[in-house]
Amino acid sequence: MRREGYEFSVARPQVIFKKIDGVENEPWEEATIEIPEQYSGSVITALGLRKGEMVDMKNTKHGLQLTYHITTRNLIGLRSELLKKTSGMLVFNSLFIGYQPKGADASVTRNGVVVSTEAGQALSYSLEKVQNRAMT
Numbered sequence: 001m002r003r004e005g006y007e008f009s010v011a012r013p014q015v016i017f018k019k020i021d022g023v024e025n026e027p028w029e030e031a032t033i034e035i036p037e038q039y040s041g042s043v044i045t046a047l048g049l050r051k052g053e054m055v056d057m058k059n060t061k062h063g064l065q066l067t068y069h070i071t072t073r074n075l076i077g078l079r080s081e082l083l084k085k086t087s088g089m090l091v092f093n094s095l096f097i098g099y100q101p102k103g104a105d106a107s108v109t110r111n112g113v114v115v116s117t118e119a120g121q122a123l124s125y126s127l128e129k130v131q132n133r134a135m136t
Helices: 037-049 078-085 124-131
Strands: 018-020 023-035 053-060 063-071 091-101
Touching (some): 023 037, 023 078, 037 063, 037 078, 078 091
Antiparallel strands (some): 018 023, 023 063, 023 091, 053 063
16 A cells, blocks of 8 residues: 555454464453443344353443453454444443453454545545445
């Protein structure tokens, strides 16, 4: 990718697996999510599709605080998905908690992205047609 006089290579994020005693292990994280109550259904569904395990749910003054244990592999891309589902009304934190034996894959289809090939202005009219084919 070349931008503003610099050239660098960009690759999608990858999870680092470890073999412990001959068993393939993957990293797990504790995700803490704070949302208004009205979005709880869609957020819980999204985490369920990604094989997250609910550890705690608390009512707070401003809504709900959900705590999940989820693999790093299934956590990639979740923050942006939840921001869309909650219209930006989201506080998302995650903490590495250790390695555990490899779990199930998430049943989520991830789409491609739109990448600019050169600098310039983009009109919303032209982006409308592209948005149908890719995630922007």
